[in-house]
Amino acid sequence: MSKGRMEAFSDGVIAIIITIMVLELKVPHGQDLAALRPLAPAFLSYVLSFVYVGIYWNNHHHLLQAAHKVNGRILWSNLFLLFWLSLIPITTAWIGDSQFARWPIILYGMVLLMAAIAYTLLQLQLIAQEGRAAPLARAINSDLKGKVSLVCYASAILLAFWNPLISLGLYILVAMIWFIPDRRIEKILAE
Template identity: 65%
Template structure:
């Protein structure tokens, strides 16, 4: 199987996800700054989700750049990840339209957590298809502390959403900040 087809398909799906999210941004009714005020929650949720989709796209690109081979297992793992990412527009829109209310913020956290969980089978199937635990990809990944920390923060954010949704959003933004810079372990090996 050619990894180029997997990359092209994934890039297309991610582009559609971003397009759907931006369609939730409606034109303000009025020509004053006051007209923008009701739109800020939707815009803020869009920015956070755009960054998240960008992070997944970036890391997906890096992982596939290091991979020489893909197989059926990788394809299904990739579809699993894309499924959860495809829920991002709905969760984003619900959270923004409801001004970061408790349940929408918790559901948004669940979608983020499931994207992180879905990344694991893709990661492991790519490693298995490209030499296993001794592969360069596995060595570059190491202990994956960022993934473990991110999942823990998502769980905490989901629980805290029912108490203080803004703390949850701050936690979700913290995870995005951790992942915003591409993984240097992988990037340094790509540049060799």
């Protein structure tokens, strides 16, 4: 099966996810600058989630670039990833609404953790399909960044019981680690 439609469908879903988050930013009540103040937490969470969804789209783009075919199992791994990404808008809105309270921060971390696990599964399925000697397998190799992220998300979930702002800091840290898209694939494909 060709990968074209899976890419197109994922592009569609991710484009919608990244855009409907902005619907959670409610039009300010009032006409002056002060009316914007209550939107600040919602806006900050929007920026963070926009960056996260952007990172996933970027990496998904790179990952599929290195793949040649897809099968039923890959389609479902991809839908599993999209499912968790689809929960980012509502958890983002809850973070903003609650002004960074404990449970919203924990739930957000859980969604990020599950999305990261789903992405890892998708990677494994694609490697299994391409073969362990294919460029994709060599490009991903140790996947250090992926492992660090999983540890950070898990720690953030636990640390939120102590102080949710530390967890928020960890989410921002992981976003910064991934901000640079996956050069490994770009390099090995260029070889």
